[in-house]
Amino acid sequence: MTVAPPFPRAPGFILLGLSIVMATRVFAGCSSGVDADPSADSGADASGESGRAAPKSLCLDGKPAPYPTDTKVDLFGTMPPLELPKLGGGMFAFASRFEPCAARSRILLLRQTASFCGTCLWSQAHTKDVVPAELTDRVELVDLVVSDKNNVLVRTAADVTRAAKELGEHAPIVAADPDYTLQSVGLGDRRLPFYVLIDSRTMLIRRFLADPEPETLSSTIRREVAILDGVAPPKFEPIKYEDDYFPTNHWDMLHDMTLPGPAPKDPTNAVADLPAAAALGKDLFSDVRLSPTSNVSCATCHAPDKGFADGRPKGLGVAEGDRNTPSILYASHARFQFWDGRADTLWLQATGPIENPAEMGSTRLHVAHRIFSTYRARYETIFPADPLPPLDDLTRFPPAGRPGDASWDSMRADDKAAVTRIFVHVAKVIAAFERTLSAKPNALDRYIGGDLAALTVEEKVGLHTFFTAGCAQCHYGPRLTDDAFHNIRFETGRRDGRADPGASIGLPALLANELRKPAYADGPFPEVSLPTDLRELEGSFRTPPLRGVTATAPYGHGGTLPQLADVAKHYGTAGLLETDPRAAGRTEGWVPSFVEQHERELVPAMRLFSGEVVVP
Ligand code: HEC
Numbered sequence: 001m002t003v004a005p006p007f008p009r010a011p012g013f014i015l016l017g018l019s020i021v022m023a024t025r026v027f028a029g030c031s032s033g034v035d036a037d038p039s040a041d042s043g044a045d046a047s048g049e050s051g052r053a054a055p056k057s058l059c060l061d062g063k064p065a066p067y068p069t070d071t072k073v074d075l076f077g078t079m080p081p082l083e084l085p086k087l088g089g090g091m092f093a094f095a096s097r098f099e100p101c102a103a104r105s106r107i108l109l110l111r112q113t114a115s116f117c118g119t120c121l122w123s124q125a126h127t128k129d130v131v132p133a134e135l136t137d138r139v140e141l142v143d144l145v146v147s148d149k150n151n152v153l154v155r156t157a158a159d160v161t162r163a164a165k166e167l168g169e170h171a172p173i174v175a176a177d178p179d180y181t182l183q184s185v186g187l188g189d190r191r192l193p194f195y196v197l198i199d200s201r202t203m204l205i206r207r208f209l210a211d212p213e214p215e216t217l218s219s220t221i222r223r224e225v226a227i228l229d230g231v232a233p234p235k236f237e238p239i240k241y242e243d244d245y246f247p248t249n250h251w252d253m254l255h256d257m258t259l260p261g262p263a264p265k266d267p268t269n270a271v272a273d274l275p276a277a278a279a280l281g282k283d284l285f286s287d288v289r290l291s292p293t294s295n296v297s298c299a300t301c302h303a304p305d306k307g308f309a310d311g312r313p314k315g316l317g318v319a320e321g322d323r324n325t326p327s328i329l330y331a332s333h334a335r336f337q338f339w340d341g342r343a344d345t346l347w348l349q350a351t352g353p354i355e356n357p358a359e360m361g362s363t364r365l366h367v368a369h370r371i372f373s374t375y376r377a378r379y380e381t382i383f384p385a386d387p388l389p390p391l392d393d394l395t396r397f398p399p400a401g402r403p404g405d406a407s408w409d410s411m412r413a414d415d416k417a418a419v420t421r422i423f424v425h426v427a428k429v430i431a432a433f434e435r436t437l438s439a440k441p442n443a444l445d446r447y448i449g450g451d452l453a454a455l456t457v458e459e460k461v462g463l464h465t466f467f468t469a470g471c472a473q474c475h476y477g478p479r480l481t482d483d484a485f486h487n488i489r490f491e492t493g494r495r496d497g498r499a500d501p502g503a504s505i506g507l508p509a510l511l512a513n514e515l516r517k518p519a520y521a522d523g524p525f526p527e528v529s530l531p532t533d534l535r536e537l538e539g540s541f542r543t544p545p546l547r548g549v550t551a552t553a554p555y556g557h558g559g560t561l562p563q564l565a566d567v568a569k570h571y572g573t574a575g576l577l578e579t580d581p582r583a584a585g586r587t588e589g590w591v592p593s594f595v596e597q598h599e600r601e602l603v604p605a606m607r608l609f610s611g612e613v614v615v616p
């Protein structure tokens with residue numbers, strides 16, 4: 001029989017009545033696999049029809065039959081003869097692996113993977129352990145990559161090259177599969193990495209495993225080879241659970257959830273780690289006089305006593321915006337800024353709210369004058385090569401103005417350039433301050449540090465569910481985010497009620513930003529991969545970090561989910577229906593759905609992701 005996990009669990013991925021089947025079966029861990037049928041232990045089934053016993057080979061009178069025409073990507077269906085672009089050039093053709101007259105079956109082991117995905121990256125790092133050592137001549141592992149680290153679909157040979165590098169360790173063959181071809185095999189469970197076992201003599205899809213425990217994976221491979229050979233399959237290896245709840249893969253990932261260290265270097269900002277810059281940035285962050293109405297600063301919406309968010313559904317400055325205010329606790333670590341990625345460095349981000357009419361409603365000229373009147377000496381110590389121009393000459397430097405304003409457009413070109421440099425420098429010192437924020441260690445950190453008593457049973461069950469429900473595909477690592485763009489169909493926050501297109505407008509805006517130019521950066525900007533068809537990103541938003549999430553209700557880009565329990569409920573049904581006009585685009589294949597029990601279990605886990613901010 002399969003090895004039962006240490007406490008009773010139903011996998012609970014509810015789709016098409018499958019819950020009834022699944023709930024009555026005991027699974028190997030929670031990684032699906034459809035291997036709970038006790039008859040599996042008895043090996044070959046004489047009928048050959050059940051999909052469990054060795055199927056009849058397609059070798060007729062010693063001659064290979066043609067590749068089957070009746071194909072369907074379904075559990076127990078026949079893999080179609082697809083050809084996919086592969087790493088190193090050329091195509092990977094499934095037909096090339098069809099060997100109906102081979103003396104013994106081989107298993108084509110497909111691993112559907114993506115380089116944004118945390119659970120995939122664990123699996124990739126353990127690639128050499130996937131195929132049991134004694135079976136390397138019987139099992140061929142092939143990686144089918146859906147999308148890259150930003151979750152841009154992998155289509156071409158060039159995309160595969162980039163994605164393979166991001167994956168690190170990978171199978172000898174890596175092919176592009178932007179359609180996530182195998183998703184229909186999992187009977188509703190599509191969590192990545194998603195393994196499928198195919199018999200080379202028939203091309204029948206024999207089994208699937210979604211993010212399996214390492215023991216379940218190797219047992220399933222060994223058993224399947226035995227079944228295809230017509231011998232009794234070996235028993236399942238027992239799964240090793242750490243602290244009773246966590247198989248090795250999830251235990252490792254749990255240990256990566258410990259608090260982030262210092263922010264990564266920012267080559268575009270020469271003053272990023274200068275203490276004098278951080279100190280000035282701290283004062284500017286809460287200086288309401290950078291706004292012409294003298295009542296809005298960064299701290300209005302990113303309040304230190306509210307986890308550096310505002311506790312409101314949507315940001316309120318000079319006016320109300322369309323999106324929820326995120327915490328900036330670990331923004332300095334992020335690959336992109338904003339829900340839609342329209343900035344990719346912290347300083348470029350900071351220039352946005354200052355001139356945003358709904359936020360601070362200010363202008364770069366207004367900011368330059370404020371620096372001149374109040375912070376001149378400190379500013380010039382930090383930027384000695386760039387002394388302030390004579391801003392007291394109001395005919396050359398009007399009191400307010402930004403590109404598009406008459407007062408700005410009539411200025412001399414070199415004066416405009418000088419003021420824009422001040423504006424960029426202000427943003428860079430604010431970024432230097434944001435980089436100094438960190439969070440206090442909490443119970444989760446103590447647990448990861450080795451104190452197994454630091455968490456309650458509910459919290460451990462919650463973390464277990466966090467992994468088995470597929471959350472760690474996207475929320476993993478120290479900040480619990482992949483920094484990629486995803487469509488989970490969270491509700492819009494737009495005042496006009498229309499769906500928010502998210503990254504499909506955010507990323508083009510990033511590339512078009514007038515300040516994202518070498519002239520303003522002290523080093524190269526990060527490279528950005530964009531899909532050729534931006535509609536692919538419609539309705540996608542950046543995965544927010546979860547450290548500190550307890551302090552930043554309400555949730556989602558539209559701020560429509562009041563509590564963590566509401567977030568869990570939203571995930572339980574895999575987001576809003578695709579017919580619901582409050583969200584744009586299509587839900588991604590790997591977004592999980594699950595039963596109410598898991599919704600309840602997830603809440604104590606999310607509560608562990610607290611992060612009381614430390615301001616130096
Ligand atoms: C009126 C409220 C408001 C003000 C004022 C404001 N912000 Fe924000 N901030 C927001 C909102 C809302 C977002 C998300 C907007 C979006 O993604 O479209 C945001 C996003 C951010 C982010 C990106 C965080 C992430 O994870 O994506 C950073 C960093 C940030 N703000 C820093 C600042 C700084 C620095 C200032 C002052 C120069 C500032 N904010 C002023 C409301 C505000």
Ligand code: HEC
Binds near residue numbers: 571
């Ligand atoms: C496919 C990637 C992906 C998966 C899987 C995923 N998330 Fe998310 N998560 C996101 C993205 C993207 C958002 C932002 C969505 C939005 O606002 O449009 C988000 C938002 C959230 C938020 C709101 C945070 C905030 O500050 O507003 C929480 C809490 C959360 N997720 C928890 C979970 C849990 C629990 C699971 C597992 C049931 C999970 N996520 C699975 C990508 C993912």
